[in-house]
Amino acid sequence: MENTKIGRPRCEKAQQAVMKATHELLNEKGGSGLTIEGIAKRAKVGKPTIYRWWPSLADIVLDVVLRQAGTDIPVIKFESLEKTLHEFLRQSMKATVDWGGAHLRFLIAHAQKDEDFRKRFRNNFSLTRRSVLLSIFQQAVERGEISPEQNLEILTDLIFGSMWYRLLIGHAPMDMSFAEELTEITIQITKNKSTS
Amino acid sequence: MENTKIGRPRCEKAQQAVMKATHELLNEKGGSGLTIEGIAKRAKVGKPTIYRWWPSLADIVLDVVLRQAGTDIPVIKFESLEKTLHEFLRQSMKATVDWGGAHLRFLIAHAQKDEDFRKRFRNNFSLTRRSVLLSIFQQAVERGEISPEQNLEILTDLIFGSMWYRLLIGHAPMDMSFAEELTEITIQITKNKSTS
Numbered sequence: 001m002e003n004t005k006i007g008r009p010r011c012e013k014a015q016q017a018v019m020k021a022t023h024e025l026l027n028e029k030g031g032s033g034l035t036i037e038g039i040a041k042r043a044k045v046g047k048p049t050i051y052r053w054w055p056s057l058a059d060i061v062l063d064v065v066l067r068q069a070g071t072d073i074p075v076i077k078f079e080s081l082e083k084t085l086h087e088f089l090r091q092s093m094k095a096t097v098d099w100g101g102a103h104l105r106f107l108i109a110h111a112q113k114d115e116d117f118r119k120r121f122r123n124n125f126s127l128t129r130r131s132v133l134l135s136i137f138q139q140a141v142e143r144g145e146i147s148p149e150q151n152l153e154i155l156t157d158l159i160f161g162s163m164w165y166r167l168l169i170g171h172a173p174m175d176m177s178f179a180e181e182l183t184e185i186t187i188q189i190t191k192n193k194s195t196s
Numbered sequence: 197m198e199n200t201k202i203g204r205p206r207c208e209k210a211q212q213a214v215m216k217a218t219h220e221l222l223n224e225k226g227g228s229g230l231t232i233e234g235i236a237k238r239a240k241v242g243k244p245t246i247y248r249w250w251p252s253l254a255d256i257v258l259d260v261v262l263r264q265a266g267t268d269i270p271v272i273k274f275e276s277l278e279k280t281l282h283e284f285l286r287q288s289m290k291a292t293v294d295w296g297g298a299h300l301r302f303l304i305a306h307a308q309k310d311e312d313f314r315k316r317f318r319n320n321f322s323l324t325r326r327s328v329l330l331s332i333f334q335q336a337v338e339r340g341e342i343s344p345e346q347n348l349e350i351l352t353d354l355i356f357g358s359m360w361y362r363l364l365i366g367h368a369p370m371d372m373s374f375a376e377e378l379t380e381i382t383i384q385i386t387k388n389k390s391t392s
Contacts, residue, residue, distance in 0.1 A: 017325070031308065031309065032308075032309040032310070037244070044268030055388045083251045087344060105308040106308065108304075108305070108308070108364055109304070109306075112228075113229065113305060114228070118365075118366060122365050122367055124364060128364050130367075142369070154358070154378070157238075157358040157361055157362060157368070158243075158354045158358050158381065159360055160266040160355035160357075161358035161359070161361030161362070162353040162358070164360060164364070165353055165356055165360050165361070166353060166357070166362050168307070168308065168360070169317075169318050169322050170314060170318060171318055171322060171323065171326075172353070181328040181347060182350070185347070185350055185354070187387060188385055189384055189385050
């Protein structure tokens, strides 16, 4: 992640240090102890500098997630609905367990207290993730694996909803069996519609 | 809600005043401005008295939700899976829109910052709600409307998950069409399994 290329603008290096520190602190301590002070200290950057770039603590975390998701989650080539969806869900579980769980829990909690941030989170994170899953479903429609009558928005709500629900409530794990079970039940839904 | 029966212990009256104040303030202003100070003022009760009964602000809100859900959401008599599930979902949407949305958003946000509270929320609210939906599904299994092979836990995750997801992200409404669409897709899932 660290780029030491000579001539890189100083502020970008500092911004990267802030994001790196935020990411590390979330992984080490979870979201409940995260503060601008702690990040500033770890990143060796002044608090006013941080506030110049980000309107709130949650916006730093959102940037970390967007950047990490961009580098960590590869674009999936469509094979069959089952294979592609399974791969998408495996990646999502892995990212959540490996590095993103504390980040996402922090973001959704903050979004409930700050309506402007909720919009930024929805537009920059949720709608982007939805569009990836919707495009998988749309490709399956084009190949006749899902009926054109299927409500894809509801299907997308079910998948992302159940993942958020497990992450937030914690009654069951975000693991590879869950990825498999979600794939299986989606295939069950789409098969019924296509043969009805 | 107010009970003026003579001889009722004084502390129970004060507890009810605290819960009533909390409920009103959440409906008027949402969760972001809710404080123990505000509740104490509205309920005409001292802050130390409140802290004697509840370990945190979120625990008052949880008590309000549990009490309200207990009186507001009637037990549903099982007819068919479709009718019973539809009624369950209509009631859940109605309770969320009419009075519970701000309460639930406040609770889930707090649960992300306080692991002990998260357990209390999970055990007292989520698992209770899950058991109601699971019992509807189990009755449908007994009547042959759902295959005994169907994974009911995943089905429950899909339903509650998608409702939480819409409530928290806010990309689409919690309305009666949503209750209908969720019923329809659940029937689609169960039909496929029972005929396969």
